[in-house]
Amino acid sequence: MLSNSYSKLTFDISGADNVPIPGQFYNVRCSETKDPLLRRPFSVHRLISREGSVHLEILYQVTGKGTEWLSRCQRGVRLDTIGPFGNGFIIEDDVTNVVLVARGIGIAPLYTVGEALLKKNKAINAHILMGARIKGRLFYEEECREIGEVFLYTDDGSRGYCGKAPELLVDLLERKRLPERFSLYACGPADMLRELADISERFGFPGQVALEGHMGCGFGACLSCVCPLRPEYIRRNELWKKPALQWSEDGSLVYSLICKDGPIYDIREVDWDEWLA
Amino acid sequence: MSGSPDLSVYIGPMKLKNPVMLASGTFGYGQEYSEFIDLNRLGAIIVKTITLKPRIGSYPHRSTEVASGFLANIGLQNVGVERFIEEKLPYFEAIDAPLIVSIGGQSAEEFVKVADIMNRQRRVDALELNISCPNVHKGGMHFGVDLEVTRDLVMRVRDVTGKSLIVKLTPMVTDIRLFAEICQHCGADGVSLINALVGMAVDIKTRRSKLGRNITGGLVGPAIKPFALYLVWQAAKTIDIPIIGIGGISSAEDAIEFLIAGASAIGIGTWNFVHPSAMVEIIDGIETYMVENKINSLTELIGTLY
Numbered sequence: 001m002l003s004n005s006y007s008k009l010t011f012d013i014s015g016a017d018n019v020p021i022p023g024q025f026y027n028v029r030c031s032e033t034k035d036p037l038l039r040r041p042f043s044v045h046r047l048i049s050r051e052g053s054v055h056l057e058i059l060y061q062v063t064g065k066g067t068e069w070l071s072r073c074q075r076g077v078r079l080d081t082i083g084p085f086g087n088g089f090i091i092e093d094d095v096t097n098v099v100l101v102a103r104g105i106g107i108a109p110l111y112t113v114g115e116a117l118l119k120k121n122k123a124i125n126a127h128i129l130m131g132a133r134i135k136g137r138l139f140y141e142e143e144c145r146e147i148g149e150v151f152l153y154t155d156d157g158s159r160g161y162c163g164k165a166p167e168l169l170v171d172l173l174e175r176k177r178l179p180e181r182f183s184l185y186a187c188g189p190a191d192m193l194r195e196l197a198d199i200s201e202r203f204g205f206p207g208q209v210a211l212e213g214h215m216g217c218g219f220g221a222c223l224s225c226v227c228p229l230r231p232e233y234i235r236r237n238e239l240w241k242k243p244a245l246q247w248s249e250d251g252s253l254v255y256s257l258i259c260k261d262g263p264i265y266d267i268r269e270v271d272w273d274e275w276l277a
Numbered sequence: 278m279s280g281s282p283d284l285s286v287y288i289g290p291m292k293l294k295n296p297v298m299l300a301s302g303t304f305g306y307g308q309e310y311s312e313f314i315d316l317n318r319l320g321a322i323i324v325k326t327i328t329l330k331p332r333i334g335s336y337p338h339r340s341t342e343v344a345s346g347f348l349a350n351i352g353l354q355n356v357g358v359e360r361f362i363e364e365k366l367p368y369f370e371a372i373d374a375p376l377i378v379s380i381g382g383q384s385a386e387e388f389v390k391v392a393d394i395m396n397r398q399r400r401v402d403a404l405e406l407n408i409s410c411p412n413v414h415k416g417g418m419h420f421g422v423d424l425e426v427t428r429d430l431v432m433r434v435r436d437v438t439g440k441s442l443i444v445k446l447t448p449m450v451t452d453i454r455l456f457a458e459i460c461q462h463c464g465a466d467g468v469s470l471i472n473a474l475v476g477m478a479v480d481i482k483t484r485r486s487k488l489g490r491n492i493t494g495g496l497v498g499p500a501i502k503p504f505a506l507y508l509v510w511q512a513a514k515t516i517d518i519p520i521i522g523i524g525g526i527s528s529a530e531d532a533i534e535f536l537i538a539g540a541s542a543i544g545i546g547t548w549n550f551v552h553p554s555a556m557v558e559i560i561d562g563i564e565t566y567m568v569e570n571k572i573n574s575l576t577e578l579i580g581t582l583y
Binding site for chain 1: 303304305309310313325330331332333334336337338339340341342344345346347349351354356489490498499527547549550551553
């Protein structure tokens, strides 16, 4: 238990066939019965290799029956886990300035982006915007300070900037507190991500977002976790391999599967209006 | 008893080496499971419903979990006949298990067209008519709750195919026996039951459906098993053609219950999402049960409820 309802879990995945990359996720069975039924997806938080063993850390928040069951698991239990699944973040070699924007548990997949960049390039310059509704819900601040400069926000102003992440980002941009050129990585509620997408258009910086969606399987069979994308953008660019795109007959709509084509997307390719309708 | 028990079963001219098949709509186009399971072990494979033209399917926020169940509205998203034949069908050339293609349509004409095209595909062993999808505005369940429409469709598709013809029935009718009887009467080789029930879940904070603009969805998973079992038992008392029992099966024990109630084969759906390799364990579990109970052939087990 880290703080309030946030917890960390470490898996020994030594000997696993695939080593995950930041942004990918694992599907974990969080039950010994049929209720809860489906596996729960958790993004890779950290990957630690030492002395021949590989440990995977996930960060999670207890939000329901599945995560509550997980929080009761004792050290040493064998968890039924499949993965890694999905596309990870693209981290270009020449990136030096990054801005990570998270709300709550959204920091989980972003932390590892900062860490991966640090491993590649010691001269990295990371700014981390992290926050929550109230002061008591803030967590992981100290860990993030090891990666870069942290800007906190709370909705009620009880700590850090009073307001939400997009407002804080605009404030920092306008006060020129961020580098002139940077790449944004974000994870949090969809309405926050949509606002960040607008800001990315307005200020002209690139960004990648980690999306969350209700999944049945996690491997592209159930077709539940669709995310609408902007057709004109998809026709022009395809940064990630997207094997599961489904176009409407007239080409005016295109749906992707978050589990196969995501969960990481270019911030500008998501059709936020359709997603949030 | 000598050797292994005989798990094989026929559905029309199609022979299954064991009674365990994938339920349509939960299996994509096959490749999705290839890293988890040897598809050759399966009795048969039913791919996701194919329509004449590609369908983008339902709005986003298509699913939510409910107590021991999964509520989903996919809306028959599929690549359409043309891409299926070009891009998906060749994958099955390397697989021995019989291939059943589920077909859908918004009109009888569309069903017949798709059936006719699929009938000409050598690799396709059987057709399953999906007249029971609860999540489309035209066709689907709207066809499957109407006896006359069901009769007309089965007859017309029967006319264009000599391959095994299976009809997937909806539980959203007052008497499943009437529908099962009509399918048999019109020349179907088998019926699959049940497709999803219709369900809802509401977010009380936003007062919106948990399935967003879709509002309703199909309820599947262990939650519906007792009801599915009941309908299989009812239908089995009425018809002689094989029944494929589907609905919340998650173990060999569940599968055997369906066989005893009268199903000749069973489909695994939602449970594949939880345990993508479960089907092989279920096949092995049925075989073990037969050995332990000195059952030589599956036919000695099917429909033996006292």
